[in-house]
Amino acid sequence: MLSQFIMKIEKSVKEKKNAKKDIVQIAMKMFAENGYHKTSTAAICKKLNISSGLLFYHFSSKEKLLNAIIDLIISKIDIILNQTSNSDPRIELEYIIDAFMVSLKKDRQFWDLYMALLYQPDTKELILARVLEHSKQFRRAIYELLKKMGSKNPSIDSFDFEVFRVGIFASYLANHDEQLLEKSCKRLKNKYLINY
Numbered sequence: 001m002l003s004q005f006i007m008k009i010e011k012s013v014k015e016k017k018n019a020k021k022d023i024v025q026i027a028m029k030m031f032a033e034n035g036y037h038k039t040s041t042a043a044i045c046k047k048l049n050i051s052s053g054l055l056f057y058h059f060s061s062k063e064k065l066l067n068a069i070i071d072l073i074i075s076k077i078d079i080i081l082n083q084t085s086n087s088d089p090r091i092e093l094e095y096i097i098d099a100f101m102v103s104l105k106k107d108r109q110f111w112d113l114y115m116a117l118l119y120q121p122d123t124k125e126l127i128l129a130r131v132l133e134h135s136k137q138f139r140r141a142i143y144e145l146l147k148k149m150g151s152k153n154p155s156i157d158s159f160d161f162e163v164f165r166v167g168i169f170a171s172y173l174a175n176h177d178e179q180l181l182e183k184s185c186k187r188l189k190n191k192y193l194i195n196y
Helices: 002-034 041-048 052-058 062-082 089-106 108-118 121-148 154-175 178-194
Strands: none
Touching (some): 002 041, 002 062, 041 062, 062 108, 089 108, 089 121, 089 178, 108 121, 121 154
């Protein structure tokens, strides 16, 4: 009797965790496709076939749900930055470039949805500050690596690196040309790994 009760609780906890992940994924897709303000929490619940109570159990408001999506985006970028702790800054920078390219290919649909959210007027105003703050942190990490590599002006070089990286990101998501992505990442490596 007790073991069945415990199994029921464990199943319920697992279902709630899965529901939270599903809510974030579907909300991101619906916000990107239909717009944040045009997507109701009721529509998200209907799409997932869940109660509004379950959605609000995990997210007390639609804005909190959007913030969870931004947390997910930021965590994907953090994974790229934080998976290496090599003492050689060149190896670290090469890893970041490679991980960036792999993430674009592997998580292409995710990044497509992110771009759609970032460029919609109704979500841009809600997420831009957090995205820009995180971009500064990313650039700071690149700044530190370039400084260790002997850059004469790591501030300008890290800014240029970020502009080049964001350009690759936007270009790839606009056309999904993997050859162009690989060539662009190779140019990024040539500029920042070979020329230093």
